[in-house]
Amino acid sequence: MADKGQKKTGSEKNTETEKTKLIPVYVMGKKYLVPETLTIMKALEYAGYRFIRGCGCRGGICGACATVYRKPGDYHIRVGLACQTVVEPDMYLTQIPFYPANRASYDFEKLSANPEEIFKLYPEVFRCIACNSCTKACPMDVEVMDVISAVKQGNIEKAATLSFSCIQCGLCVSRCMGELPQYHIMQLARRIYGSKIAPRAEHLNEAVDAAKSEECRQALEKLMKSDVKQLREIYKDREIEPEMAAEDWTPVRRDYL
Numbered sequence: 001m002a003d004k005g006q007k008k009t010g011s012e013k014n015t016e017t018e019k020t021k022l023i024p025v026y027v028m029g030k031k032y033l034v035p036e037t038l039t040i041m042k043a044l045e046y047a048g049y050r051f052i053r054g055c056g057c058r059g060g061i062c063g064a065c066a067t068v069y070r071k072p073g074d075y076h077i078r079v080g081l082a083c084q085t086v087v088e089p090d091m092y093l094t095q096i097p098f099y100p101a102n103r104a105s106y107d108f109e110k111l112s113a114n115p116e117e118i119f120k121l122y123p124e125v126f127r128c129i130a131c132n133s134c135t136k137a138c139p140m141d142v143e144v145m146d147v148i149s150a151v152k153q154g155n156i157e158k159a160a161t162l163s164f165s166c167i168q169c170g171l172c173v174s175r176c177m178g179e180l181p182q183y184h185i186m187q188l189a190r191r192i193y194g195s196k197i198a199p200r201a202e203h204l205n206e207a208v209d210a211a212k213s214e215e216c217r218q219a220l221e222k223l224m225k226s227d228v229k230q231l232r233e234i235y236k237d238r239e240i241e242p243e244m245a246a247e248d249w250t251p252v253r254r255d256y257l
């Protein structure tokens, strides 16, 4: 993130002409006036910062925009995603685009589904003091401490299921007194569960077979031989899943699958 000063862009001037109320926020100690309706991420850009790192999907999915802030008169340190959290008057904030956490290296193919594998790679899992700070820090409402407990109990399935919504933002690690790398541990649990414990999904096998089929190869070849105009036509003509589709919705046309 780089500070480019308070120079106004066209869209910023438009925002001002719409008479949106401006509120003060403090970014790394410096005061800026920003529209009260903006998320922290947009407010930082309004203030003249440009994101080089610490920004990805802008939709609460990628976990790149961890932010830490404090509200006036409140001793709590708060955390959240900059792309999802709306600014509040006089908040003090900064971005933590990356939080260093120990990441074990392993050859996944050689790992078994035995929980001992996780204990060997991440012995610090037993440093958890069950303070629950990790859970309180999670912007995705993952019960992080419960996941760590499940890992310690050797219940990889439970750990994987409970941590399904983790977006790897690292905020749990930033608050952990035991210095655990929770998000790496949870990710390993999900990998082991998905690859070595969960039953094989038949529909996935079918999809893999379809991807390897001659029909699919020919369809891809046809696409590769198409020019830009033809590709645009194919794209415009594609069958789109309706917004309110039933859970078992599948496309009627299968010729391009």
Ligand code: FES
Residues within 6 Å of the ligand: 054, 055, 056, 057, 058, 059, 060, 061, 062, 063, 064, 065, 081, 082, 083, 084
């Ligand atoms: S930018 Fe991806 S979660 Fe905020």
